[in-house]
Amino acid sequence: MNTQLMEHQKLGLTWLKKMEEGSNKGGILADDMGLGKTVQALALILDRPSEDPMRKTTLIIAPVALMRQWEREIHNKVKERYALNVHVYHGNGKKHDFSKLRTYDVVLTTFGTLGQEMKKKREWGVALAANPDRVPTKREKLALLGDECKWYRIIIDEAQCIKNKATLNAQAACELQSLYRFCMTGTPMMNTIDDLYSLIHFLRIRPYNDQQQFNVHFGRPLKSSNRGENKAAMKKLQVLLKAILLRRTKDSLIDGRPIITIPPKHVEKQHVIFSEDEETLYRGLETKSQITFNRYLRQGTVGRNYGNVLVLLLRLRQACCHPHLINDLSVDATAQDLSEDIMMALASQLSEDVVARLKEQEGFECPICYDGVENPTIFIPCGHNTCGECFAKITDPSRAIAAGDESSTPKCPQCREKVEPKKVTNYKHFKKVHMPGKLSDQERKEMENVSDDGSDTDDYDSEDSDEDETLNGFIVPDELSDSDGFEPAQDIKPKMKSKRKGKGKEKAPKKTLAQLKKESLRNRAAKNHYLRRLRRNWQTSAKIEKTMQILREIQENDSTEKTIIFSQFTSLLDLLEVPLSNEKWNYERYDGSMKANDRADAVSDFMEKPECKVMLISLKAGNAGLNLNKASQVIILDPFWNPFVEDQAIDRAHRIMQQRRVHVHRILIENTVEDRIIALQEKKRELISTALDENAGRSISRLGERELAFLFGVRSSF
Structure with missing residues (x-):
């Protein structure tokens, strides 16, 4: 050799x-x-x-x-x-x-x-x-x-x-x-x-x-x-x-000396406290979710409702990050260029057996990342599905080109049939075609508020009104019942006064942040429109406040340090962009919705420009394959089921050629589902570490019934 x-x-x-x-x-x-x-x-x-x-x-x-x-x-x-x-x-x-x-x-x-x-x-x-x-x-x-x-x-x-x-x-x-x-x-x-x-x-x-x-x-x-x-x-x-x-592992010793010599990493849990409004929101969601999960337990149907249970947990995790996230601010990268009519037509093409199978499903689990997903991308004609971010990854041609295989075509992760990015729909459009009675009020309003060609009914250059969603629109009412499933309250917002534009013509309803976020993927004008709305009606959260505090402290201690910030939720990264911009931080962004060249440029600028201090990264898009060893600070905004995914993310900085000690800040909300996710991670790490006889387990199982009960807080241990 x-x-x-x-x-x-x-x-x-x-x-x-x-x-x-x-x-x-x-x-x-x-x-x-x-x-x-x-x-x-x-x-x-x-x-x-x-x-x-x-x-x-x-x-x-x-x-x-x-x-x-x-x-x-x-x-x-x-x-x-x-x-x-x-x-x-x-x-x-x-x-x-x-x-x-x-x-x-x-x-x-x-x-x-x-x-x-x-x-x-x-x-x-x-x-x-x-x-x-x-x-x-x-x-x-x-x-x-x-x-x-x-x-x-x-x-x-x-x-x-x-x-x-x-x-x-x-x-x-x-x-x-x-x-x-x-x-x-x-x-x-x-x-x-x-x-x-x-x-x-x-x-x-x-x-x-x-x-x-x-x-x-x-x-x-x-x-x-x-x-x-x-x-x-x-x-x-x-x-x-x-x-x-x-x-x-990297910590293993040979003759008393470590296998490789790089500065150690230090992982620290940073617990923060909800604001009063956030606390009210979260506890209402948690109580409602516990009621639903307990019913599944009594009926012995946890397995049949597994995907639905994961969605309940997803909403709790979102509520820990920011109130806006549970109003489905997150965007599926399903078919950014397809109009509503085309997605409806594609949903109509599904065969009878596929339609019957999808109708029977109680919630969805992405077969790639194993996370719950509310509005999965559905492939035509097989009817299998993934979450939006994983869909973006498997259909990204730049990944095949980087692998030296420009002819490679994406395959369904379940049946291995060819997936055509322009022949997909999503669960929301599937419901409108095959189960209109299952659409939530908000989904119905959002779909009605889109013109036939899928374009925005608002002018991107127009100013938005002062009224917007507030925490009032997210609070769960006190009258909790043992009802089927759970949908966040949508109808308890104060009604907005109707405005008229021109002579007797009623102005089209203002689009939600979720709609504007989806449309922001089309072009720069749409992105700017979305960010203006986000900034005008921006609200902070406990996690965002803690993140900004950590960033300020890092710069006060050493102005040359760079920081990577990871989150599973791209919308949380959007919300974090507002205070970063307001405080004149120089930052870059890396997520699955970006074009390959833009992602490469973001990495290059972060690594090469001393003034660029922060990189915002989607956990699913950037947990592996990136070399970001110019960063010595890592902030994990929300815990993931699989600790191996988080470890891979941390290894973007903690790798060979790293000259500094890497500090990892895990921002958590005490007495919530996040504490229980961390406990579950540690339990799984311990199990795998024991089995492999090395203190570096890298796994978490598909959650069992006892573990799910523990996460919902309906049992004291597992």
């Missing part, structure tokens, strides 16, 4: 060789992010080549975004005299069959390509059953999963991508044939203990690659409330993982 392995990488190579030479024929390399798993795997490929020229190829499966990175690493890290013959089996590279692929030292492919091959294999199986004498055509031949496709070694990078055993990708991976198998992932348990089963099933570690055996020994007892069963199963799991898994 052209590069000198670090000490922990040498030990990693020794472990990888030992695993291949042992009875398991592989294992899980679970080193933390940034410790060089790719380099260690490459060293193994060079150190243990196949002696059989007919079975010499290492197959590497990774996300499409890592294809070019693997190619570069292989090219740059290997001396020319030992150069490996590499082929990328993806896009235009899929013309080869296995007889050609077996001539390469390394074949790179993606999870999506593997899933498509599995689909083709099943179709061929059906065709063969109908005609046993049929000979496959060139298009029907399998290059990865055929009977003759025998690989020397298989390495799955980012192996958490096969954590769901029900997906085509996971099923295809488990059908691959090879002598040796490895998983590489910093998060071997991303959601639940079941995620680990999928990796063990791929590795063929007996007897636990059998699901029944795995559930008997680990699955059921680790989910049990019986402490004795739980403890015994955990010990057994530790023994298993010690035999098949190697994990080191």
Whole structure:
């Protein structure tokens, strides 16, 4: 190799060789992010080549975004005299069959390509059953999963991508044939203990690659409330993982010295207190949510209403940040350029079975980020959905271009069918077409207040009136009942006096902030109009006040420090822009609604301009892949279910080349759902840390019934 392995990488190579030479024929390399798993795997490929020229190829499966990175690493890290013959089996590279692929030292492919091959294999199986004498055509031949496709070694990078055993990708991976198998992932348990089963099933570690055996020994007892069963199963799991898994973190020591030397990070909880109005709002929402959740508990329907429960929790989390957020200020990036008529027409195209399925759903959970979503983006024709921000990510062409694959098309995360960004609708329009009686009063008003071509009925250059939404419009009334679901009060605002424009002509109703925010994504004039309204009627919140206080203190202590501010809610970042602008802070913005060039410029300006002190980042858009090591201060405005997502966000600053100690400020409201989210995070960290025997667990499970009850505060513990 052209590069000198670090000490922990040498030990990693020794472990990888030992695993291949042992009875398991592989294992899980679970080193933390940034410790060089790719380099260690490459060293193994060079150190243990196949002696059989007919079975010499290492197959590497990774996300499409890592294809070019693997190619570069292989090219740059290997001396020319030992150069490996590499082929990328993806896009235009899929013309080869296995007889050609077996001539390469390394074949790179993606999870999506593997899933498509599995689909083709099943179709061929059906065709063969109908005609046993049929000979496959060139298009029907399998290059990865055929009977003759025998690989020397298989390495799955980012192996958490096969954590769901029900997906085509996971099923295809488990059908691959090879002598040796490895998983590489910093998060071997991303959601639940079941995620680990999928990796063990791929590795063929007996007897636990059998699901029944795995559930008997680990699955059921680790989910049990019986402490004795739980403890015994955990010990057994530790023994298993010690035999098949190697994990080191940034805090791990070798010979008493840390693996890498960067200044430490300091994480501090900053508790703040609601204003009186915020407190009234939050407690009303919490009481109403508890009533609804208790009813689900009594009826035994928590599972069936899981998506709806997540939405209830979403509103509580929003109320902790700012009152305006629960009035659906957040915008879905569904189809910013599609008119209302087009979205209605698309909703009408859904088949009867898809319509029936969507009608039965009680709330929605995004299959990518696992968060609750009120108005999901719905794909045509499959009817599957995601939250708006995740939709923006999977349909962003710049991500494919950055990965060196301009021909890549987005796929539905559930059925892997092609997703066309212009052929989507959302749940609000679905309801208007198929369930008009389910529309809330506010949704109905908003949809009626949009012209046929989807344009704003207001003039962007006109001045807004002084009247606007106040906290009065968000307060939950005292008369709480055990009613179906929960909708924030919409009809208790003081009625505005009607205004007339011209001769007897009534002026169109003023648009809500939610509508203006959605329209602000179209162009600069619309964005300015939205920000003017936001500034004119702006209200602060406890979190915004605390954030500004922290920023002032940072600058007073050291005027050269830069700060990154993360939030799950882009609308909270909008609201924070007002005091930042008022106090003349120089700041940048990074979120999924921005064009790729604008995001790149924002990162460049933040890193290169000393006067730029603050970067506002959407947690989902910027938690990974960014290098922002010029920042040494990080503010997390709201906690997320998965602490790994927050850790990735913090690692934008706390990474190699960081010269300063990184300070992390987590702004929380005491005695709310946020405290319970933090407690749940810590519980999950402890569980995973115990299982992996390293103090760096990176996971949170899909929330169980006891955990949901704890989050709503209807039980004291979990």
